[in-house]
Amino acid sequence: WPLHAPLIDAINRLKAERNAVILAHNYMTPEIFNCVGDITGDSLRLAQVAAEAEQDVIVQAGVHFMAETAKILSPEKTVLIPDLEAGCSLAASITGEDVRRIRAAYPDYPIVTYVNTSAEVKAESDICCTSSNAVPVVEAIARQWGSDTVIMIPDEYLAKNVASQTELRILTWKGDCEVHEKFTRAEIEQLRAEHPDAMIITHPECPPEVLRAADFAGSTGAMSAFVAEHHPKKAILITECSMSDNVAVANPGTRFIRPCNLCPHMKRITLAKIYESLRGMRFEIEVPSDVAVRARASLQAMLDLSG
Numbered sequence: 001w002p003l004h005a006p007l008i009d010a011i012n013r014l015k016a017e018r019n020a021v022i023l024a025h026n027y028m029t030p031e032i033f034n035c036v037g038d039i040t041g042d043s044l045r046l047a048q049v050a051a052e053a054e055q056d057v058i059v060q061a062g063v064h065f066m067a068e069t070a071k072i073l074s075p076e077k078t079v080l081i082p083d084l085e086a087g088c089s090l091a092a093s094i095t096g097e098d099v100r101r102i103r104a105a106y107p108d109y110p111i112v113t114y115v116n117t118s119a120e121v122k123a124e125s126d127i128c129c130t131s132s133n134a135v136p137v138v139e140a141i142a143r144q145w146g147s148d149t150v151i152m153i154p155d156e157y158l159a160k161n162v163a164s165q166t167e168l169r170i171l172t173w174k175g176d177c178e179v180h181e182k183f184t185r186a187e188i189e190q191l192r193a194e195h196p197d198a199m200i201i202t203h204p205e206c207p208p209e210v211l212r213a214a215d216f217a218g219s220t221g222a223m224s225a226f227v228a229e230h231h232p233k234k235a236i237l238i239t240e241c242s243m244s245d246n247v248a249v250a251n252p253g254t255r256f257i258r259p260c261n262l263c264p265h266m267k268r269i270t271l272a273k274i275y276e277s278l279r280g281m282r283f284e285i286e287v288p289s290d291v292a293v294r295a296r297a298s299l300q301a302m303l304d305l306s307g
């Protein structure tokens with residue numbers, strides 16, 4: 001990424017001056033992921049690191065709910081997001097008021113909330129989960145509540161994919177990831193026919209029939225680890241476009257076939273905006289303390305289970 005070199009140098013200098021750490025999600029473009037991200041990974045790993053960060057400033061190279069999670073877990077830090085408009089279709093699909101209505105209708109069932117939600121939604125929930133710990137979280141909370149039914153919001157596909165791995169009854173919400181909902185079984189079958197020697201690896205935000213047609217499904221971190229562990233000759237990652245770029249750098253022996261969908265929210269984060277963010281100390285994430293305390297309890301319950 002030589003064209004980006006001056007910006008990368010400037011960011012890395014400012015980072016040291018501000019005593020900042022940059023947390024970069026796996027969907028960041030390669031120049032962000034490889035050249036300025038201090039910690040990279042899936043949403044669980046970034047939340048775990050945010051909870052223990054020693055620096056004064058956290059820059060979230062990811063979307064808004066990830067920055068909010070970092071602020072909730074590290075309230076004394078300054079948490080910055082380079083673009084306030086970097087949202088998520090799942091987070092936009094549900095409000096705190098919706099969760100209060102669900103609670104009133106089903107008071108006996110625990111509510112598990114995907115981290116891809118606002119602080120207010122987390123605050124109304126019993127526990128959070130990510131795509132890497134959803135099954136054990138759902139089973140643990142069901143045991144704690146003595147319930148055979150769990151409400152899992154807001155991703156209907158993640159909920160259905162979890163339901164296929166447990167005996168529990170899972171109720172859900174009509175939220176979808178605008179990136180992963182677009183993949184179809186027909187597309188996977190065609191890829192399989194064209195590349196019978198490829199490992200097809202999906203994210204659990206995809207529709208269940210897409211997962212059934214694939215070889216493996218997991219969080220972005222688990223997808224990356226699967227390639228590193230099996231080092232297939234050919235791999236197809238059914239997810240956001242930057243994943244293949246980043247996993248390819250770490251796995252030069254694997255050839256990547258790249259059908260993918262861009263996440264417009266993740267792609268709002270650029271090197272230039274990260275530079276401006278550190279220079280102007282913007283945009284600072286704030287979460288009202290009454291909401292933050294309750295959202296933190298849901299996140300902490302998840303982190304306590306996730307080791």
Ligand code: 13P
Pocket residue numbers: 026041042043044116130131132177205218219220221
């Ligand atoms: P991961 O937790 O797998 O990184 O997923 C986050 C996300 O937004 C996927 O679309």
Ligand code: SF4
Pocket residue numbers: 063087088089090091116177178179180205240263264265266
């Ligand atoms: Fe949200 Fe989907 Fe983008 Fe992830 S890929 S941030 S779930 S819209």
